[in-house]
Amino acid sequence: MRLxxxxxxxxxxxxxxxxxxxxxxxxxVGGVLVFGDRGTGKSTAVxxxxxxxxxxxxxxxxxxxxxxxxxxxxxxxxGPNATPKLQLEPMPVVDxxxxxxxxxxxxxxxxxxxxxxxxKKFEPGLLARAHGGFxxxxxxxxxxxxxxxxxxxxxxxxxxxxxxEGFSLRHPARFVLVGSGNPEEGELRPQLLDRFGLxxxxxTPRDLESRIEVVRRRDAFERDRAAFIAQWQKExxxxxxxxxxxxxxxxxxxxxxxVMERAVQLCMTLGSDGIRGEITLIRAARAAAALDGAKKxxxxxxxxxxxxxxxxxxxxxxxxxxxxxxRVARALDEVLPA
Numbered sequence: 001m002r003l004x005x006x007x008x009x010x011x012x013x014x015x016x017x018x019x020x021x022x023x024x025x026x027x028x029v030g031g032v033l034v035f036g037d038r039g040t041g042k043s044t045a046v047x048x049x050x051x052x053x054x055x056x057x058x059x060x061x062x063x064x065x066x067x068x069x070x071x072x073x074x075x076x077x078x079g080p081n082a083t084p085k086l087q088l089e090p091m092p093v094v095d096x097x098x099x100x101x102x103x104x105x106x107x108x109x110x111x112x113x114x115x116x117x118x119x120k121k122f123e124p125g126l127l128a129r130a131h132g133g134f135x136x137x138x139x140x141x142x143x144x145x146x147x148x149x150x151x152x153x154x155x156x157x158x159x160x161x162x163x164x165e166g167f168s169l170r171h172p173a174r175f176v177l178v179g180s181g182n183p184e185e186g187e188l189r190p191q192l193l194d195r196f197g198l199x200x201x202x203x204t205p206r207d208l209e210s211r212i213e214v215v216r217r218r219d220a221f222e223r224d225r226a227a228f229i230a231q232w233q234k235e236x237x238x239x240x241x242x243x244x245x246x247x248x249x250x251x252x253x254x255x256x257x258x259v260m261e262r263a264v265q266l267c268m269t270l271g272s273d274g275i276r277g278e279i280t281l282i283r284a285a286r287a288a289a290a291l292d293g294a295k296k297x298x299x300x301x302x303x304x305x306x307x308x309x310x311x312x313x314x315x316x317x318x319x320x321x322x323x324x325x326x327r328v329a330r331a332l333d334e335v336l337p338a
Contacts, residue, residue: 003226004047008232009232020178021243036180037202040202042138050133057089060086064171064172098138100126102147134178141186197284198309246290253296255285262336270331271314277310285297
């Protein structure tokens with residue numbers, strides 16, 4: 001078993017940790033996009049969160065990791081099975097490499113079986129492996145256009161449809177899409193950018209104490225991983241309980257009319273395109289309230305998640321030198337003063 005760096009031991013990067021926790025509580029938020037410097041813990045945080053989450057029940061023998069809780073999203077082989085056998089599996093984190101082919105991502109026919117015996121056997125791809133978990137794309141802004149189009153279709157429908165040489169198959173493919181990259185290396189296509197529910201920028205710590213603490217903890221982890229993980233076990237368990245409690249609370253959390261009105265007014269003040277910003281803002285605020293153990297969403301929850309949910313949805317003016325994060329902060333002070 002691979003020993004993963006503890007989520008609780010990550011120094012700073014509060015926005016990134018908050019966004020990932022919200023996505024873990026409500027996968028419908030739409031994924032997380034993290035831009036920033038290399039070596040700031042982006043991939044470490046994703047893997048740490050996945051290791052932190054409880055194992056899930058999946059239908060034994062299913063190549064697509066169908067879960068019995070989602071009866072509407074079962075594959076063809078699991079659909080008619082009224083009493084499936086279940087097994088516990090860890091939360092998957094699947095890397096999508098930049099050089100991956102479309103067949104490797106979506107899956108493809110087993111050519112050897114087809115040639116040898118005429119049998120049309122499907123070999124599941126990365127999307128099947130990621131179902132119910134996380135699909136992580138490093139340097140997502142360098143992804144080829146046709147793969148971007150493919151991901152847009154899958155994230156919109158929650159299904160992967162494969163059609164090859166007269167063979168057609170579809171299977172559920174719902175996952176938390178997590179992307180990271182450096183904006184200096186290329187822009188992300190607006191269509192894919194809009195599909196990410198939350199977006200943030202991480203920076204290398206600038207103060208001496210934080211940098212020393214990062215090095216100290218990483219050095220301790222590399223020297224004795226088991227001992228370091230044991231040291232953080234209590235903090236990890238607290239976060240695990242917090243996530244599980246939030247997942248049970250979230251469906252009963254109310255959004256008062258006045259809070260929703262101010263949230264919509266915030267989006268209108270910013271001039272965000274479409275309605276997806278409002279929907280994501282409310283969902284993220286509800287997840288934040290669930291993580292706090294609150295019974296209803298308040299203005300403070302909207303303020304906390306607004307930069308994450310809205311900064312990447314603003315129209316960009318090449319003549320405007322003001323950062324989108326600053327624009328969101330100014331609108332918050334106007335519509336939702338602290």
